[in-house]
Amino acid sequence: MTRQQILDLYFMDARSKLIDLAAFLDRVDRAEGEADFRLAAFRAALQELHGGEPQRAKAVLLSLSDPTTEPIAAAPGKGAIGAWHQTH
Amino acid sequence: MRYIEPHGHMVSRTTDDYEAMLTAGCAAVCEPAFWAGYDRSGVQGFYDYFCQLTDYEPKRAAKFGLPHFTWLCINPKESEDTALAADVLGIVPEFLERPNVLGIGEIGLNKNTRNEMKVLEQHIDLAMRHGQMILVHTPHLEDKLKGTRLIVDLLKADARVQPGRVIIDHVEEHTIQHVLDAGFWAGITLYPESKTTPPRAIDMFEVYGGQSVWLNSACDWGRSDPLAVPKTALEMRRRGHSDATIDALIYGNPIRFLSQNPRFHLR
Numbered sequence A: 001m002t003r004q005q006i007l008d009l010y011f012m013d014a015r016s017k018l019i020d021l022a023a024f025l026d027r028v029d030r031a032e033g034e035a036d037f038r039l040a041a042f043r044a045a046l047q048e049l050h051g052g053e054p055q056r057a058k059a060v061l062l063s064l065s066d067p068t069t070e071p072i073a074a075a076p077g078k079g080a081i082g083a084w085h086q087t088h
Numbered sequence B: 001m002r003y004i005e006p007h008g009h010m011v012s013r014t015t016d017d018y019e020a021m022l023t024a025g026c027a028a029v030c031e032p033a034f035w036a037g038y039d040r041s042g043v044q045g046f047y048d049y050f051c052q053l054t055d056y057e058p059k060r061a062a063k064f065g066l067p068h069f070t071w072l073c074i075n076p077k078e079s080e081d082t083a084l085a086a087d088v089l090g091i092v093p094e095f096l097e098r099p100n101v102l103g104i105g106e107i108g109l110n111k112n113t114r115n116e117m118k119v120l121e122q123h124i125d126l127a128m129r130h131g132q133m134i135l136v137h138t139p140h141l142e143d144k145l146k147g148t149r150l151i152v153d154l155l156k157a158d159a160r161v162q163p164g165r166v167i168i169d170h171v172e173e174h175t176i177q178h179v180l181d182a183g184f185w186a187g188i189t190l191y192p193e194s195k196t197t198p199p200r201a202i203d204m205f206e207v208y209g210g211q212s213v214w215l216n217s218a219c220d221w222g223r224s225d226p227l228a229v230p231k232t233a234l235e236m237r238r239r240g241h242s243d244a245t246i247d248a249l250i251y252g253n254p255i256r257f258l259s260q261n262p263r264f265h266l267r
């Protein structure tokens, strides 16, 4: 597809998601209290959008991933939360 | 349109879903064993579940004329309890000869723990001793990258494993290349929030190639859409893909992988 066709197909959807992101960050700013590690992880991942290569989705996912390589001793719970937090 | 749903947890879905899938062109559904949303209290719970997957559910699907296949294991979310896992691994072999069983799955990792690794290794060994194919679940969100790497390493370390008989499911942009480079099949899961959306799935298909890839809805008791595969096919049409290309991805590919087990057949 041409760039024009991609824009025709996805621009409105991407625009809507972009405004949602902006509104989410505004909402977080307006709220009170301390943010946990997820906000910093989110802001760091946002920086990946400025990259010049068409690998931004991969870069965002990598940015939010646990980069360690060794299995851990025990499961802290069953779920995942979407951002990695260095605990030790 | 015709398609295969290669990963759907139908015991959690309604008969309306079966009807909708049939109407959309589903030709077969495959159901890997997974977590019930709560921990089963013992091996008897798994015995009953395996009976459901190999007896009751294929009968329910047959009422709609839909062939139903299954994969058996103890899922990674319950693998932290190695004593329970050993008990469950003990009863899996007695179900392997049932006519709708395709192999061992969905095994894998959840939080990437040592116990999960141990149970995964035992599952791989069980599969190899019984000549079974393997369907692997990769962890969620921040745990996926590390888990996928550990899983690929573990599979590659067992010389008996033929990568072409293993599918590593729930790949995303940061894991798909690693899986395909190692010779495994890759599954792309279409979820409303986590995993991938239809546009991203099609991006991956376009960028990384679709020879050894399947699409699935992984519909279960959570937010998921049993029609995610046919809806993605419609999106592919909007992206200019030919009907032949779409058919190869959502119908031909899963058949090519699954037919390595002669038990897999369409009506």
Ligand SMILES: [Zn+2]
Binding pocket: B007, B009, B032, B034, B106, B137, B218
């Ligand atoms: Zn699943």
